[in-house]
Amino acid sequence: MADAAADGGGEEVAALSTGEQAYERIRQDIVFGRLQPGQRLTLDKLRPVYGVGISTLREILSRLVPEGLVVAEGQRGFQVAPCTASELAELAELRLLIESHALAQSFAAGDMEWEGRVVAAHHKLARMEERLLAGDDSGTMQWKRYDFEFHQALVSACGSKALLDLHAGIYERYLRYQMVFFIFWGPTSIGEHRALLDCALRRDADEGRRLLHGHIQGCVDVALERRLLD
Template sequence: MRPTTLTEAVYGRIRNDILLGLLKPGDKLKLESLRQRYDASINTLRETLSRLVADGLVANEGQRGFTVVPTSLADLRDITEMRQLLECHAARLSIQSADLDWESRVVGAYHKLSKIEQVIDTDPKRYSPLLEAYNRQFHGALISACGSRWLLNFHGVMYDQSLRYRMLAFQVRDFPRDQSRREHREILDAALARDADRLTALLTAHITKGAELYVEQDLTRAQGTKRRGPPPRRHAGPRK
């Protein structure tokens, strides 16, 4: 589904630019520049930025305008643990009430992911953002039967946060090959075997490894401007 309103479209674009690291942690988001870059009015921009504040991707201190939320190892650790908690819990619930539809979604998502992983693995030059999209869909499918909107909601937020760190890591280091492919395969097997314990163990390890991609570099250096305060504010909902 494509955005029905301008605000939503711009929201998606800025969000994407932050997630991809085009807008770097700490960057000041001057309304005037944004106006030109995204071709929308100040008011529309402010509205979209407010939403991003809620997602924990943008900060809005007092009267000092908007900035891209800074990164830190502590924040990454927090996000990683939180994502593990939520994703494992949701995966467990999903397995409990797993039905054929769920299985079908999981297998389908895995297939897509697997195919593109194969392509990229043989030729790293062909890395595509599609990989990230399919990866998200696979993880999404796994927990799609958990039955809790809020859980999916929060998980989505954490997923995006961790994605940002991962993408930042790829800016300085090569995309890791092979390993995550095998992990995904194991995760799929555990899911289809309805082995909740094994599944959560695998997911935990998988998520940890993903985070390490970032930790390995010390990416917590100069970012945009000064204070690299704590993370977000208030935030909410998942994508329809």
């Protein structure tokens, strides 16, 4: 009986692990645009792709609704949340509000270890942006991961896990717009990241927040100028 109970427990853990893996895969597929905005999420079609059952898929998609990545359509099921100009503007405003506050806290409290994280994160991002500028877009997903790691490093000494978690959630929804529409504005973005690094090393929070405002707003402006959104 003990062995049977142990086996059952192992199967339950394995099932939970499989469900969590599917959740992360679907989430990333939405963020990185493999599942397109407005796409209907048919459970029967998703089941063989993600390797989980209908009930697990329904639970995963329900979890993604409050995250703003999936829309529930009542009896008709689920679809990927659409991308709109108004939501991008709202996410940009929220990201700026949260990241500006965390940035100031982090610049004030950051130590040498924090400086090392910021410099290392910027180095990886700068190298990837150079590749993009040269026309090599094969590392697009890696570019956005490095972009997040750099911004995360800048605020990582803010002293609040809740603030960092909130920032990560908003950033990921904002990131979806950049990935779906591949918003990269070349030398401007590269220069702004370098300037943010310099501000961090000087502990110049006022200039850092000013740069951050232009950096985030630039994504919105590029999307609107290119008429990428309604």
